[in-house]
């Protein structure tokens with residue numbers, strides 16, 4: 001089944017509003033092929049990035065969102081507020097949030113549910129540490145992240161879901177997974193999705209690879225059967241470099 005490629009840029013804690021607007025504007029001008037393009041700026045830059053990309057195919061998302069709609073939750077933002085600012089996506093469960101901010105499969109599930117409640121598209125990140133991989137726990141970890149993150153939701157509920165497989169040992173390290181390692185983990189993830197939500201859903205859900213994706217390794221990764229796009233950190237911060245991945 002043909003699955004449209006998604007190329008997403010996770011800006012993390014980088015780029016001022018001015019820099020983010022310039023980057024979103026540059027990508028909006030360039031994004032000329034049939035791939036879906038998404039950027040995840042800092043929360044400060046979401047609204048101006050939406051304005052800068054208006055009329056183009058570049059969509060904007062938030063890097064995280066809380067599950068309450070509004071109220072006394074200092075420092076948080078909700079999917080509803082993100083939507084009102086023009087965001088279309090919520091990134092959920094990035095390994096940096098799991099590692100530094102106490103994100104669990106349960107809280108990821110609450111965020112997925114809140115994202116769907118607001119009518120936004122969830123991008124759920126999964127991935128194992130090197131220690132987990134080397135101790136033979138890859139299946140167990142991915143199964144827990146997928147099953148836990150998508151608990152209590154049906155295939156219909158999850159029609160807009162995108163999964164991003166990002167081995168923690170490949171993020172920001174320059175150590176990209178080999179095409180074979182990535183394909184194997186993607187096939188494993190798709191199989192877990194199949195067990196949970198059935199064939200039709202598993203065949204249509206997009207699973208992106210993330211972790212040291214660069215213009216020179218993107219084509220090989222995207223050529224793998226079960227790799228449907230890329231979630232890019234460092235190489236998404238410069239328009240020409242990110243465009244090299246978009247057009248790879």
Ligand code: PGA
Pocket residue numbers: 010166170171172173174210211212213231232233234235
């Ligand atoms: P990287 O980050 O491309 O800099 O490795 C990927 C990510 O964290 O999404």
